[in-house]
Amino acid sequence: MERLQKVIANSGFCSRRKAEEYILTGQVKVNGVVVKELGTKVKKEDEITILNQVLTREEKEYFLLYKPEKTISSVSDDKGRTTVVSLIPSKNRLYPVGRLDYDTTGLLLLTNDGELTNILTHPSHEVEKIYRAKIQGILTGFEVQQIKKGLVIDGRKVVPTYFKVVKTNSENKTSIIRLGIVEGRNHIVKRMMASLDHKVLELKRESYAFLTLDGLKKGEARPLTIKEVKKLYSLK
């Protein structure tokens, strides 16, 4: 038996907080009966309806994908582009944890575990991600200092947990940088570089918390181990 709001959040339908709101406002039914009590426990075979939709309670799955370029971080795409979900060998309805841009490669998690997704994407316990970027131009010492001290993007400062210029190519006027970012705002690396007038030419996410791309080729995915899933839960 599990608490109703936990079952709803686990299904990926919405966050636990939102589930509580739906319960309190009488929008959740268990076996056809409206339930407004937050602590209500439900069994596996109970039918839960939320906003008149029957909740599907699938087995939880967790995949680590080495996302290739030209794939979109969503479940479907109206322009017919390849989605990251289509690269995962699963019959369940999985979705990406956060997003990587269409042209960004690297580590992306996919799951149908809404509770873990909420944990990993909640601003108060965002995890560190390491990115490697090829950028236009060569950073000056002053710019490197600015990045390390933190750049203000849309009124909020982003201080990298780690920053290094890996290589510079003075002929092509490009540089390779590596940086660690905790927050999860969209296009954050590109926006940081754009604020210093450096275009990002290539971007790859090399790691996500303790997870890396080791053993995977671009376009390949592997299931997470139980140990890895538990470790992700412990980041709470």
Ligand code: URA
């Ligand atoms: N930052 C970006 O600019 N793009 C990504 O895909 C990820 C982080």
